[in-house]
Amino acid sequence: MKKKIIILASGNGSNFEAIVNKLRNKYSIKLISENKEAYVLQRAINLYVDYEIINYKNFENRDLYNKKLFEKLKKEKPDLIVLAGYMKILPDYIVDFFSKRIINIHPSLLPAFKGLNAIKKAYDYGVKYTGVTIHYVNNELDGGEIIAQDIVKIETEDTLHSLEEKIHKIEHKLYPKVIDKILRRM
Numbered sequence: 001m002k003k004k005i006i007i008l009a010s011g012n013g014s015n016f017e018a019i020v021n022k023l024r025n026k027y028s029i030k031l032i033s034e035n036k037e038a039y040v041l042q043r044a045i046n047l048y049v050d051y052e053i054i055n056y057k058n059f060e061n062r063d064l065y066n067k068k069l070f071e072k073l074k075k076e077k078p079d080l081i082v083l084a085g086y087m088k089i090l091p092d093y094i095v096d097f098f099s100k101r102i103i104n105i106h107p108s109l110l111p112a113f114k115g116l117n118a119i120k121k122a123y124d125y126g127v128k129y130t131g132v133t134i135h136y137v138n139n140e141l142d143g144g145e146i147i148a149q150d151i152v153k154i155e156t157e158d159t160l161h162s163l164e165e166k167i168h169k170i171e172h173k174l175y176p177k178v179i180d181k182i183l184r185r186m
C-alpha cells in the first residue's frame with residue numbers, strides 16, 4: 001500500500017501543486033484546508049486530488065476546530081503531515097501525537113526571520129542571502145529541528161517580487177525532494 005501524505009494548506013497552494021506533481025504516483029496524497037475560499041482547493045479540483053474542508057469559521061472557537069482536526073488526522077493515519085502555507089498554529093497535543101511526523105516549510109534561513117512575511121522581512125533587512133528551510137514542527141513557532149535548507153542570493157537588482165519568485169522556485173524543488181526522502185526512510 002502507498003504511504004500517505006496529508007497536506008494542510010490555507011492559501012495559494014503552489015507548494016501543494018508542486019508536491020502533487022512530483023509525488024502523486026508514489027504516494028497517496030490528500031489535502032485538508034481550513035479555509036473554504038483558498039485557491040489551493042481549486043488546485044486540488046483541477047488536479048483530481050482528494051480534499052476535505054474543515055472550515056475554521058464554522059467553529060465557535062479554536063479549541064473546537066483543533067479537536068475536529070485532530071479526530072480527522074487520527075482517522076486518516078497519515079505517514080507524514082505536510083504543512084504548506086497552513087495559517088493556523090497546531091496545538092501541542094497534535095504536535096506531540098504526531099511527533100516527528102509533521103513538517104513545515106518556511107521562506108527564510110531559520111532561525112532568521114521567523115513568523116509571517118519572512119521574505120519581506122529579509123528583503124527589508126537588507127541581508128545578502130536568504131533562503132528556504134524545511135523543519136520538523138515542534139511546540140515553538142518555526143522552531144523545530146531543521147531538516148534541509150537552501151540558499152537564495154539577493155542581488156542588488158532584486159525587487160521583493162523577484163525575490164519571492166526565486167524563493168518559491170526553490171521551495172517547489174526542495175519540498176517534494178525532502179518529503180520523498182523522509183518517506184523512503186520510514
Ligand code: GRF
Pocket residue numbers: 009011012013014015016084085086105106107171
Ligand atoms: C510558502 O512561501 C511557504 O514557505 C510558507 O507559506 C507559503 C505558501 O505558499 N509557509 P503556497 O500556498 O504553497 O503557494
